[in-house]
Amino acid sequence: MKTTGPTTTKTAGVSRRTLLKGTAAVAGAAVGSGAITGFPTIWAQNIKNVTLRQFGTGVSNLNAVAEKVKEDLGFTLQMTALDSDAVAQRAVTQPKSYDIADIEYWICKKVFPAGVMQPMDVSKIKNFNKIVPIFVSGKLTPDSKIAQGTAPHTVGFVEGKDSTKFAKETTQWMTLIPTIYNADTLGIRPDLVGRPIANWKDLLDPAFKGKASILNIPSIGIMDAAMVCESMGEIKYGDKGNMTKEEIDKTLKIMTDAKKAGQFRAFWKTFDESVNLMASGEVIIQSMWSPAVAAVRAKGIPCVYQPLAEGYRAWGGGLGLAKHLSGLELEAAYEYINWYLSGWVGAYLNRQGYYSAVLDTAKEHMSPAEWAFWMEGKPAAEDIKNPDGKVMEKAGAVRDGGSFADRMGRVACWNAVMDEDRYMVRKWNEFIAA
Amino acid sequence: MKTGERRPVSFYLLAAFFGLFVLFLYGPIVTIGILSFQGPNGGLTFPMNGVSLHWFGNLFERQAVGDFGGSFTRSILLGFIVMGITVVVSLAAGFAFRRPFPGSKALFYLTVASLIVPSVLVSLGIGLMFNIAGIEPNWYSSALGAHLTWTLPFGLLIMFAVFNRFNRAFEEAARDLGATPWQTVRHVVVPIILPSLIGIALFGFTLSYDEFARTLMTAGSFNTLPLEIYGMTTNVTTPVLYALGTVTTVFSFVVIGLAVGGVLLIGRRRSRHGSDAGKGV
C-alpha cells in the first residue's frame, strides 16, 4: 500500500489492483466489522464524536451522502450547500469555517495557493491507484491527448506536504480527491429547434434568436464561447485554456455582437436556472450539464444532451482538506475520503449522470444493467432509476453521448483559470453590461 | 378625520388603484400558490404536471440538498435576536435623541449612513474585517452585526417619528405625581408607544428574516434560510420551494389575523376602561 507513483500502464494497474484487493480482504477480515466496506474501524469509539463540516455547491453536497457516512463510519458530516460564487469565497476567506472543501478544479487553482488547505498523503488513500487517470496523468488512456484549459492533473498535486506550488508531475501530495466530473455540451429541446444540431456554432444560429443561453460564470462561460468561436472558424486559438488578450477580445467581441443582436434569452448561473429555462421553453439551446438535461426530461419535457463535432467542455470537482485539520479529525477526514472512493457514492453519482473518480468500486455498487446504460452507452436492459428510485429512462433508451470513453475521451477543453484571468473577468463584465 | 361626509368618486378610483397594487404585490404569491400544487413530477415552471399535495408533504422530508429545518431555525432565531436588540437599542437611543447632546449629529448621520450603505458593501466589509482580524464569522456574530446595521436605522427613524409627536405632558404629569423616571418610562411612555415598538419589532424581524446580501459573506459555516434556498438552486430544485412559500404566506395570514384580533380586543377593553393610552400614535 505504500505506492506513490501513478500507474499509467494497463497491465501494471491490473496486477496491482489484484494485489490490493487481496490486502484489503486480509485487513478487512482481521478487523472484522469493517469488512463490508473494507475499512478498519480503528478509531471506532471516539471517532463517532467527530463532526466534519463540508461545503460546496448543491451538485455534490448531497444529504444522502451525509446520512450514509453516519451509517457506515459513525461520525457526523454537516453539509452546507452554497452557490458557486460563494464556494470560492468561503474557501479562501473563511478557511476555519469548514473542514472539507468540495470545490472545482479551476477554483482549486485559485484557492490552493492561498495556503488555506493541506494536501493529502496519497499513501493513505487506499484506492489511489484506481482513480481515473485523467486526474493523475491527465490522460484517459495512455495515448489520449491532454485537453486544453485547467486540466485537473495540472492542479492535482503539490510539491510537498507544506507546499502550495502545483507540481508538474504526480507526487505523494494530492490537492483534491476527485468526486464528480463530467463533459458538458449543448442541451437542446428537440421539439423546438427543428433541425439537427452538430456543432458548437449552432448556438449562435440566428434561427434561435432570443432562445439561446450560455453559462454566466466567467471561467466557464469563456470556454463555451471559445468552443463556439472556434467552431465558427472565426478564431484559431493557440491555447483556448490560456488565451492571449487579443484572443479574449476577439472571442468576447463575437459574443457581444450576438448579444446585441438579441441572440440570448438569458445567461444562467445555477444548475436550477438552466433547468427552469429549458423546461419553461424560454431557451431551446444552451450549454448544459448532463444531469440538468435529465432533470428536464424527468418533467416529461423532451431534452437532448447533444454531442458535437468539436468535442466537450469538461469540468471536475474534488474534496480538499482544510489546513487546520489535525489529529482525530484528520484521520476521520481520511477515512471519509477512503469511504468516498469505495463505491457507494460513486454509484450514487453515476446514477445521476455524473462520473465518479474510481470506476471499479462504483461498478460493484451498480447493477449490470445500470453499468451498461450509464457507463458503456448500451441500451437500457431495464427501466433506469435515479437514486431516489424514480424511473428516469425507460428500458431500451440509450444515453446521449454514449459511453464513458466516448464522452470523456472527447474532451476538448476544461474550465479554466488563465494567466490573463484578471483581464478576462473585466472583459466578461463588459460583455454582460453590453 | 371623522367628518362623516359621503365618499367622493375619487375614493372608488383610488380604492381600485390600491386593489391593483395589492394584486401586483400578490402576483408572484399567486404563481407560487398555484405551482406549489404541482404533481410529483412537476417543475418550478408551467406547464403544470398534474395536481397534488406532494410538495407540502415533501417540505417535511429530507431534501436531496440543503436543510430546511436547520436553516429555518437559524433564520428564526437570528430574526428574534435582531428583533430584540433592535427594539431595545433604538428605544434607548430614541430617548437620548430627545435632547441635544454632544455628538448627536455625528451619530445621527452615521445611522443614516448605515441605512444607505449598499448591503453588498456591508457584507463585503464585515467579511473582510473578520478575515483580516482572523475571527471566524458566524451567523450569530458577524451576520447578526450585518443585520443590525440594517434594522437599527429603521428602528431609530421610527422612534424619531414617535417622539416628534409625543406629548411630553404625559411624562410631566407622571413626574408631578411623584413617579421616578423609571416608573414614568415603564408605566407611561412605553404603554403609549407600544404599537410603534411592535412596529419596530415586526420591521426588525422581517428585514432580518429575508436578508440575503448582508448575510452572503458573513454567515460563516452555516446558512440562513435565504442562503440555503439560494444554495439549493445549485442542484435540481423542486416545487417544494413554492410549498414553503405558500405555507409561509398562509402562516403569516394566520399570525397577522390573530395579532389584529388581539389588538382590536385590547383596544375595546381599553376604551371600556376609559384609558387614553395608544391615542398618542
Place this chain on the structure above:
Amino acid sequence: MTATADTAAAPAAKPAARRRRGGTGWWVSWLQVAPLAVILTVFLVLPIAAIVTVSFWDYDSVRIIPDFVLTNYEELFGSTVTWRIYLNTLKYVALTWTLTLLIGFTVAWFLAFHVRSVTWQMVLFLVCTIPFWTSNIIRMISWIPFLGRNGLLNSSLLSMGVIDAPLEFLLFSDFSVVLAYVHLYTLFMVVPIFNTMMRIDRSLVEAARDAGANGFQILTSVILPLTKPGIAIGSIFVVTQVMGDFITVRLMSGGQSASVGLMMANEISLLQYPAAAANAVILLLVVLLMVAAMLRVVDIRKEL
C-alpha cells in the same frame, strides 16, 4: 435601559444637578446611545475602513497582497464599462424612482385620506407586507412562470385574445428588472409618504376646499408640498436600495444586464477583493452624494 443609565450616572449627578432639571446629563444620553454607537462602529465604520484599506491593496488570481497601489482605481476609471454600468444603474434608479413615487404617492394618499379608521389602515398595511415574508429568492424564481413565454400572464392574455403571440419583453429585460424593483421597494415609498400625510392638519384641506379649490388643486398646492419630506425619505430608501442591488438585476435580467452591485459581486466571486473594494468605495461616494443632495430638501429628524 434608562434605569441602569440613571444609576450608572448617579456619581456624576451632583455637579450636573442643574442640568438635570430640564432633562438629564450628557452622560445619560451617551449611555443611552452607547449600544447603537458601538454596534455601528464595529459593524459599519470598521468594515468600511477595511474596504477603503483593501481598495489600495494589490491582488493576483489567488490572494490579496497588502500594498499601496492605485491600479484598482485606475482600472475602474479607465474602463468604459464602468461608466456604462453606472449609467445603466442610474437608468434603473430613475425608472424605479419615478414609478415607485407615482404608485407610492397614490397608495399613500388613499390610505391616509380615504381610509378612515386606524385599524383599517393597519390591516391594509399588513396585507401589503405579507408577500414579503416569503423569501425573496423564491419570489424571484416565481417571476419566470409568471412573466415567461408560457407564463401565467402571457397565457391569460392569450386566452383572453388580447395578444396573438407571447410578449417576450416581459421577462429577462429591463422591463422585468424595473418591475421587480417596483415590486420590492414601493412599500418603502408608501410608508414615509403616508407618515407625513397623516401629520397634515385636516383643517388645511377643509380650508382649501372652503376657499373653492378643487381636488386637483388641493393635491398640488396643499398636499404635495406638505408631503415633500416623506417623498424625500422614501426616495432615499428607493434610490440607495437600487444603487446597491445585484441579485435582482442578475435574476430578472437573466444575467444580461449589469449594475454596479453586480459588477462588485462578480469581482468578489472571483476573489478580486481589492477591485471590488475600489468599486465599493466609489459606489459609496456616489450614493452619499446623491443622499446629501436629497437631504438638502428635508431635515429627516424634524420631519419624521
